[in-house]
Amino acid sequence: MRALAAAAIGLAPVLLVMLLIAVMDVPPGETSPKPLHTTVPGLKK
Template sequence: MRALIAAAIGLAAALALVLTMTAVGAPPGETSPKPLLHSVPKHP
């Protein structure tokens, strides 16, 4: 029973965090117009 209560509390906390982040919204600013260029490392 304790595990069920702990899981419910954890789920409620995670949901509250997601809803808070959704309500706050994205931070102001713009993304970089330059693409992130990288190469895949070669394995010998």
């Protein structure tokens, strides 16, 4: 029972921060039309 109470107390601040982030007004943004290249290109022959 103590472990359950400790987990609830530990998760409470995390949930509050997530709620704060969700409620805050996020400025509109645009995504780039170009794809992101996340891998290293192979050797050119």
